[in-house]
Amino acid sequence: MLNLIKSQFKIVLFFATTLLLVNCSSADKFNKKIGQPISVAKLQKDIDYVQRKLDKFYPSIDLYIPKQNLDAKFDSLRNAIKQPMTSKEFYFAISPIIASVRQGHMTMSQVPYKLSKKESKRIKKAGDGPLSQFSFEWLDNKLYIIKNKSKNDKIKIGTEVVSINKITPQELHSKYRKTYTSDGFNTTFLPKIFSKRFATYMTYELGVNDSLNFFFKEKDSLFSQVISRKKPDEKIKAKVIDSAKVVAKPIVDKAKLKAEKRFKKIYGYDTKEKEYTKEFKILPAASSVAVLKIRNFSKGHYHEIYEEVFDSIKKAEIKTLIIDLRDNPGGRMAEIQNLYSYLTNEKHKLTKPSVVTSRTSLWRTGIVKKLPIYTYPLVAVGYPFYMGITYFKAQKVADRVFTYKTKLRKPDKNNFSGKVYVLINGMSFSASCVLSAALQQNPKVTFVGEETGGALKGTVAGFMPIVKLPNSKLSLRLGLIDIQSVNQSGQDGRGIFPNVEIKPTIQDKVEKKDPEMEWVMKQLGVKSL
Numbered sequence: 001m002l003n004l005i006k007s008q009f010k011i012v013l014f015f016a017t018t019l020l021l022v023n024c025s026s027a028d029k030f031n032k033k034i035g036q037p038i039s040v041a042k043l044q045k046d047i048d049y050v051q052r053k054l055d056k057f058y059p060s061i062d063l064y065i066p067k068q069n070l071d072a073k074f075d076s077l078r079n080a081i082k083q084p085m086t087s088k089e090f091y092f093a094i095s096p097i098i099a100s101v102r103q104g105h106m107t108m109s110q111v112p113y114k115l116s117k118k119e120s121k122r123i124k125k126a127g128d129g130p131l132s133q134f135s136f137e138w139l140d141n142k143l144y145i146i147k148n149k150s151k152n153d154k155i156k157i158g159t160e161v162v163s164i165n166k167i168t169p170q171e172l173h174s175k176y177r178k179t180y181t182s183d184g185f186n187t188t189f190l191p192k193i194f195s196k197r198f199a200t201y202m203t204y205e206l207g208v209n210d211s212l213n214f215f216f217k218e219k220d221s222l223f224s225q226v227i228s229r230k231k232p233d234e235k236i237k238a239k240v241i242d243s244a245k246v247v248a249k250p251i252v253d254k255a256k257l258k259a260e261k262r263f264k265k266i267y268g269y270d271t272k273e274k275e276y277t278k279e280f281k282i283l284p285a286a287s288s289v290a291v292l293k294i295r296n297f298s299k300g301h302y303h304e305i306y307e308e309v310f311d312s313i314k315k316a317e318i319k320t321l322i323i324d325l326r327d328n329p330g331g332r333m334a335e336i337q338n339l340y341s342y343l344t345n346e347k348h349k350l351t352k353p354s355v356v357t358s359r360t361s362l363w364r365t366g367i368v369k370k371l372p373i374y375t376y377p378l379v380a381v382g383y384p385f386y387m388g389i390t391y392f393k394a395q396k397v398a399d400r401v402f403t404y405k406t407k408l409r410k411p412d413k414n415n416f417s418g419k420v421y422v423l424i425n426g427m428s429f430s431a432s433c434v435l436s437a438a439l440q441q442n443p444k445v446t447f448v449g450e451e452t453g454g455a456l457k458g459t460v461a462g463f464m465p466i467v468k469l470p471n472s473k474l475s476l477r478l479g480l481i482d483i484q485s486v487n488q489s490g491q492d493g494r495g496i497f498p499n500v501e502i503k504p505t506i507q508d509k510v511e512k513k514d515p516e517m518e519w520v521m522k523q524l525g526v527k528s529l
Contacts, residue, residue, distance in 0.1 A: 027116040034111050034473060037084035042471035047078055050094065050476060053467055054101075057364065059355045059401070059482040060460060064102035064184055064493055073097045087111050087472040088204075095179040098476065102493070104183045104193070104429065104454070105461045109475040113207050123208065127231040130212040131199035136161070138191045139506055143169035143198065145216075146509050150227055158510035160217040165206055169198070176201050182453055183433075184493030188426030189453025192327075196427075268300030276300075280309045286526045288319040297331030297431045302338055310342045310414040321416055322520055324423045326449060330430025333462075333483070340438055341412040343420065348411070348486075350438050353403035354462065355482035359394040361402075362480060363387055364465050420445045421520045424498060429454040430461055436496040437485035448516045450503050452495035458484035 268277030462481025
């Protein structure tokens with residue numbers, strides 16, 4: 001029996017070792033291959049592939065650039081490629097063409113460095129990488145630290161990043177600026193999205209590292225710091241206690257724990273950032289004023305959230321509501337439709353009929369890949385019904401123009417009719433702009449901040465599958481639905497402009513000031529939050 005166990009153990013060990021070696025070899029092989037030059041013929045095929053995908057699936061592609069101009073850019077790229085390129089070199093050649101469409105949702109991404117399972121496991125155990133320990137702000141051609149989650153308390157909020165491993169933020173910005181865009185022609189989104197993607201771009205340049213050498217500037221002082229991985233907080237191991245000295249365990253309030261768990265689930269608690277997606281409070285300094293902070297429209301149980309929020313608003317007899325949409329990148333259309341029903345007393349439509357390129361274009365949603373494997377049997381049963389519904393509901397308007405009707409919706413019985421202030425900035429994007437465009441028609445709504453990063457008149461988004469180029473392996477994210485706001489009164493290609501323009505400075509960040517909110521408080525005669 002013992003010999004049998006030893007024999008089985010050796011077999012398991014052999015297969016485990018073999019799988020590990022194969023995985024390591026696979027990762028090394030992939031990384032080596034992706035760094036090799038790709039033939040001109042294969043690069044030309046990738047260009048054709050991208051152009052075909054845009055022609056077939058992307059609606060309203062000529063919204064900001066004439067179709068003949070876009071085709072000319074593809075032709076120029078074909079003519080310019082005279083010798084083999086690596087995948088990374090090809091990325092910098094083709095991504096500016098994607099950006100020229102001026103639709104911020106559509107992005108081209110490089111091929112990330114592939115890690116073996118062993119290396120991935122080691123890195124996960126080692127903790128957060130050097131770049132992920134900070135939040136950055138690109139402002140006036142400089143990069144600042146606005147959040148420090150590292151163990152180094154010498155690095156203050158507002159500290160400027162001069163370089164990382166001798167690469168300056170300015171060099172990185174100059175290199176990547178042409179690879180991304182906003183919606184239309186606004187400029188407020190561009191520094192915000194560079195701030196968000198800075199760590200990604202730096203990883204493209206430096207790879208995955210356990211430590212990086214940062215060079216900082218605080219006021220007039222220059223200093224360098226090596227930032228290493230931050231290990232996750234280790235749980236305190238239980239100590240062996242003498243039975244004679246056992247202390248009674250504290251009584252656990254199970255009802256309270258259950259309530260806290262429910263609240264976190266409903267309001268979308270982010271364990272990494274340690275904050276809620278939705279936050280609501282009635283100001284103690286002015287009991288008739290409430291603040292609703294919405295960080296995104298993607299997480300949380302929005303039906304329950306807004307039902308609870310506006311029920312509380314009605315019971316507390318709130319006269320003024322402040323909705324904070326700053327740094328809200330968007331999310332679910334269904335959620336903003338639900339929210340808007342509480343902010344109007346009229347029947348309404350937020351958007352015009354949605355536009356797609358064909359009756360079958362929504363079949364390629366990419367959503368199945370994001371679902372857990374255990375849901376696949378249900379998807380297999382339900383997907384044919386989805387295909388049928390989307391096919392027969394699409395109405396042909398013109399060549400490559402099919403539309404889906406939007407429903408006329410009723411206001412909620414607890415709709416709010418008081419004064420509304422909406423805080424916006426360059427990272428207010430996508431669904432945030434669709435909501436803001438609708439609210440802009442209400443004379444009781446005042447916008448404070450800066451022009452939104454998304455366009456007022458609409459955006460191409462909805463389902464956004466990612467297609468991989470066959471030879472360079474670059475990833476292209478496509479929007480499949482042209483979503484146009486009912487409100488078309490703004491400037492073409494521009495966002496929602498604030499009634500009161502306020503742009504926070506880096507000094508405001510250092511001093512933890514909120515000039516937009518402070519302006520609103522001053523109008524309401526409230527001294528502080």
